[in-house]
Amino acid sequence: MVIDRKAGTQALDEVFHALADATRRHMLLTLLTQEYSVSALARQYPMSFAAVHKHVSVLERARLVTKKRCGRESIVRGTGAGLRDAQLALDAFEQLWRDRVAQMDQILAEDSPD
Amino acid sequence: MPITRVDKDLEARTMTVFAEFDAPIARVWALYADPRQLERTWGPPTWPAKVVQHDLRPGGRVTYVMTGPNGEKSAGYWNVLEVEAPRRFVIDDGFADESGQPNTNMPTTRIVFEFAEQSAHRTAMTVISTFASTAAMQQLLEMGMEEGMREAMGQIDGVLADTP
Numbered sequence: 001m002v003i004d005r006k007a008g009t010q011a012l013d014e015v016f017h018a019l020a021d022a023t024r025r026h027m028l029l030t031l032l033t034q035e036y037s038v039s040a041l042a043r044q045y046p047m048s049f050a051a052v053h054k055h056v057s058v059l060e061r062a063r064l065v066t067k068k069r070c071g072r073e074s075i076v077r078g079t080g081a082g083l084r085d086a087q088l089a090l091d092a093f094e095q096l097w098r099d100r101v102a103q104m105d106q107i108l109a110e111d112s113p114d
Numbered sequence: 115m116p117i118t119r120v121d122k123d124l125e126a127r128t129m130t131v132f133a134e135f136d137a138p139i140a141r142v143w144a145l146y147a148d149p150r151q152l153e154r155t156w157g158p159p160t161w162p163a164k165v166v167q168h169d170l171r172p173g174g175r176v177t178y179v180m181t182g183p184n185g186e187k188s189a190g191y192w193n194v195l196e197v198e199a200p201r202r203f204v205i206d207d208g209f210a211d212e213s214g215q216p217n218t219n220m221p222t223t224r225i226v227f228e229f230a231e232q233s234a235h236r237t238a239m240t241v242i243s244t245f246a247s248t249a250a251m252q253q254l255l256e257m258g259m260e261e262g263m264r265e266a267m268g269q270i271d272g273v274l275a276d277t278p
Contacts, residue, residue, distance in 0.1 A: 013245075016127070093129055093243070094120050094122065094129060094131075095158075096158055097117075097120070097129070097131045097241065097243075098117060098120075099158050099159055100155050100156065101116055101117050101131065101133045101239075102116075103154055103155040103159075104116070104133075104135065104142070104145050104155045105116045105135060107145060107151055107154055107155065108135055108136070108137045108141065108142070108145075111137070111141070
C-alpha cells in the first residue's frame, strides 16, 4: 500500500510529463487507433526520426504505449495503462485518507467513557 | 462516517478530503499535536506508524517510520511550513531513508490541514493534498493544458470502450 503510493506518485509524474506535450498527445491518439512502426510514425511528423523516437520513449516510460520488435522494426501501439496508473494512484491515496479519518474518529470515540 | 466528501482533480493533481468530527476543535487539533495520537492516525491499518521526531512548528520537522505486514519499513518526514493552532497547518510530506533523512529524489506532497469549529462539540476538517510539482507539470498548467488533457482522456476512454 505504502510501496504502491511511492510507485504511484512516480507513475503519475511520468504520465503528466508525457501528456504535457501536444505532439505526444497527438501521437498517443494516433497510436490508440492504429499501430505503427517508429519509422512509419516518423513520416507523419515534420521532425527527425530521432525526435519521434524520443517522443515514443517518453510515452513508453509512462506506459501509454508499448513497443514490440518485428524484424528490424519496432511496432508501437497505444495503451491506457499509464492513465489507469494515474487514476489508481489517486484512488490508493483516497483510501489512505479514508483510513486516517476512520482512525481519528476511533481515537475521539475512546474519549467519552460515559 | 465522518468523511463527507472527497474531491479528486487529476489535472490539478489535488485531492481534497472533507470530514466532520463530534469533538471540540482543540481536541481534534491534539490528534496532530500529540505524537502518540498522530502515529495512531497516520499509518494505514496494515502499516502502523511510529513517530520518531515531532516538532510541529514552522520550520520544524516530524519524522515517522511505518512497518508493513512483512516487516518492511517505509520512513517519511514532514517539513512543517505553517502552523496556526488550532485552525490550520501546512506540511510537505516526503519519503525518508531509515535514519529519517529526506530522500530528495522522491517527490513530496504538499498537505494543507484546516479545522473549523461548527459548534462547541463539532469540528470540520479539510485536507488538501497537492502532488509534487515537476517542471513539466508546472509548464503544463501554465499552458492551460487542462482542456487538452480532458479531451485526450475522453478520446482514450472512447477508444478503450471500442476495443473488444
